[in-house]
Amino acid sequence: MTAETSQTLDRGLRVLKLLADTDHGLTVTELSNKLGVNRTVVYRLLATLEQHALVRRDLGGRARVGLGVLRLGRQVHPLVREAALPALRSLAEDIGATAHLTLVDGSDALAVAVVEPTWTDYHVAYRAGFRHALDKGAAGRAILAARQAGGLTEPGFTLTHGELEAGASGAAAPLVGVTGIEGSVGVVMLADAVPERVGPRVVDAAREVADALR
Numbered sequence: 068m069t070a071e072t073s074q075t076l077d078r079g080l081r082v083l084k085l086l087a088d089t090d091h092g093l094t095v096t097e098l099s100n101k102l103g104v105n106r107t108v109v110y111r112l113l114a115t116l117e118q119h120a121l122v123r124r125d126l127g128g129r130a131r132v133g134l135g136v137l138r139l140g141r142q143v144h145p146l147v148r149e150a151a152l153p154a155l156r157s158l159a160e161d162i163g164a165t166a167h168l169t170l171v172d173g174s175d176a177l178a179v180a181v182v183e184p185t186w187t188d189y190h191v192a193y194r195a196g197f198r199h200a201l202d203k204g205a206a207g208r209a210i211l212a213a214r215q216a217g218g219l220t221e222p223g224f225t226l227t228h229g230e231l232e233a234g235a236s237g238a239a240a241p242l243v244g245v246t247g248i249e250g251s252v253g254v255v256m257l258a259d260a261v262p263e264r265v266g267p268r269v270v271d272a273a274r275e276v277a278d279a280l281r
Contacts, residue, residue: 075112078102078104078108078112079112079115079116081102082098082102082109082112082113082116082122082130083116083121083122083132083136085098085101085102086122086130086131086132087132087136091129092125092129092130092131093129093130094128094129094130095109095110095113095128095130098113098130113130116133117133119133119135120133120134120135120138121133121135121136144170144179147168147170147179147180147248147280148168148179148180148195150276150279150280151168151180151252151276151279151280152180152182153275153279154252154272154275154276154279155167155168155180155181155182155252155272155276156182157272157275158182158252158254158268158269158272159182159183159184159254160184160185160186161268162184162254162256162265162268163184163186163187163190163256164184164187164190164191164254164255164256164265165181165182165183165184165190165191165192165193165254165255165256166181166182166183166252166253166254166272167180167181167182167193167206167252167253167254167255168180168181168250168251168252168276169206169207169210169239169250169251169252169253170248170249170250171201171210171249171250172198174200174201175198175199175200175201176198176199176200176201176203176204176206176207176210176251177196177197177198178193178194178195178196178197178198178206179195179250180195181193181194181195181197189257190256190257191232191235191255191256191257193255199231203230203231204227204230204231204237204239205225205226205227205230205237205238205239205251205253205255206237206239206251206253207251208225208227208239209222209224209225209239209240209241209251209253210241210249210250210251212225212241213241213242213243213249213251214249221243222240222241222242222243222270222273222274223240223270224238224239224240224266224267224269224270225238225239225240226238226261226266228259228260228261231255232255234257234259235255235256235257235258236255236256236257236258236259236260236261237253237254237255237256237261238253238254238261238265238266238269239251239252239253239254239269239273240252240253240266240269240270240272240273240274241273242273242276242277242280243273243274243277244277244281245277245280245281248280251273252269252272252273252276253269254269
């Protein structure tokens, strides 16, 4: 801690992070032990966070992340979208295919930013807000591949054909090294197969987006 920081705010944020890392919630005693502060301090922190709906306590007294976090989270997508657009525009124009940034939303893959090429006679119509299962389509499969790889430091790419739309092929690469965000960058095109150069180009775009989000 420095003179310019708030110890109370720091502790409150640490409470939220601890609660976000557990599926079962934490008791006051558990939070007290993890934070290294007495139970009275934890009670005060929880009461304040509850007033803002950032924390809730169940009947057993275990604290969990509250629904107010969702309202804050909804503001993340526009910021992520803005940071990703330059790389997506470059990718769409270079490949001549619709480029997209997809993030994990629960058990789904959610397209949060889409850029269509300006010079092609036709391309796949793809809209922001489109969602699909993570195990369908290149975008979701790239994310799952990154999960399975664990400590992945260099992204690979995933290719699919006809999984989300008949006659369409996709290529996607996961975002790597971005704390708190799980997603991928990809393209979708009307083709029987993805051209050889597209996979590496998608990997480059995913790396550019990841750098912009760090």
